Amino acid sequence: MFFELYWHYIATVLLGYLLSRGLYVYLKYGKIKRNVIHNFKTPDEIAEDNEENDNDDVEEDCIPALPKNLKHIPFVYNRLSEEEMKNESDKYFQFMNKRRSVRNFSSDPVPKEVLYNIIKTAGTGPSGAHTEPWTFALITSLNMKQKIKEIIESEEEINYKKRMGKIWTTDLKPFKTNWVKEYLTTAPALILVFKQMYSFRDDGKKKLHYYNEQSVGIATGILISAIHVSGLVSLISTPLNCGPSLRTLLNRPNSEKLIYLLPLGYPADDSTVPDLKRKDLQDIMEEY
Ligand SMILES: Cc1cc2nc3c(=O)[nH]c(=O)nc-3n(C[C@H](O)[C@H](O)[C@H](O)COP(=O)(O)O)c2cc1C
Known part of the structure; x- marks a missing residue:
């Protein structure tokens, strides 16, 4: 009796629910796919990145992490001749060019x-x-x-x-x-x-x-x-x-x-x- 009287209301509500559910799934999975393809990251990974940029708890006390008066020492350096530079750089390129995954x-x-x-x-x-x-x-x-x-x-x-x-x-x-x-x-x-x-x-x-x-x-x-x-x-x-x-x-x-x-x-x-x-x-x- 109830269904006979109100079937068109029930059908409209049901149809509305199914359509909105379909739209939600389409948008959600479409978004996941776009994130993965364009950022090479999943939404979980993007959420992790956002957490990383949250630095609200850093105190601005302006004390550097390294000692302020950090000593600077002479730089030990051995200058190569141009000939040596050419040889070494070429040798290194030939060597690195053999690296493979x-x-x-x-x-x-x-x-x-x-x-x-x-x-x-x-x-x-x-x-x-x-x-x-x-x-x-x-x-x-x-x-x-x-x-x-x-x-x-x-x-x-x-x-x-x-x-x-x-x-x-x-x-x-x-x-x-x-x-x-x-x-x-x-x-x-x-x-x-x-x-x-x-x-x-x-x-x-x-x-x-x-x-x-x-x-x-x-x-x-x-x-x-x-x-x-x-x-x-x-x-x-x-x-x-x-x-x-x-x-x-x-x-x-x-x-x-x-x-x-x-x-x-x-x-x-x-x-x-x-x-x-x-x-x-x-x-x-x-x-x-
Ligand atoms: C950031 C990055 C991620 C990679 N991920 C994979 C991977 O998941 N699986 C794989 O087989 N190779 C992976 N590779 C290896 C590349 O496929 C490989 O470096 C490329 O094909 C060039 O070959 P080569 O390393 O022999 O020069 C990755 C390389 C990089 C730089």
Whole structure:
């Protein structure tokens, strides 16, 4: 009786609900996809970035983080002849031009001392106001590598199937990559590079880390060249949407954010790499 009398009202309300729900889902997932495609970040990661820029609790007491009267010492410098400069720079280019990202690793272990030297070298990088805003988490235990693999593969499956979209996954096809990442357990070591957005001084005051992401990018470039000069190979990666879970797994503080993850070690005997060509000098340089 009630339905017979009011069916057209009920149908209108139901239709309205379904339409608004459909619009909500369309806007929400459309927004997620646009964020991932254009910013290479998921909404979770964007929220994390916003937290990072919240520095309201920094006290403006104008006491520098380093001693105000920091001593300046003579710079030790050995000037090369022009001939030596040409030779050295060319030799270094030829050497660095042989670096490749490798995706198949041997499980042969690497001496710990080599790993420590590589990380020490990365730590020589320049940083905004010498804040050294980096933590290099070195993982060699199989148990921890397995946990990291689980987190990354489950997120990457969603990334490939839902978040990255058609254009991105199509561009990745020549690399023959997918969400299965055997190297996360076969490589003898993983290095997770965290940027530190801030730290605390000895007096408990918050110390801001200026240009932390740029500094970490430079240090990681140095890390990659240290791996190469040590006769090892690596694969730099930025596991999308895995940062918070990996940070929790490794018990890193909220002031840190995962920027890169690199497996490193020896290449597997049957390793192959995509036949990529690098741009020539005239294509990467504008001379004024
Ligand atoms: C920021 C960044 C993220 C990357 N992420 C991945 C990744 O998730 N998976 C992968 O297989 N390669 C990744 N790569 C490696 C690139 O695919 C590789 O550097 C590029 O194809 C050039 O090859 P090359 O390193 O051998 O010169 C990444 C590289 C960079 C710089």
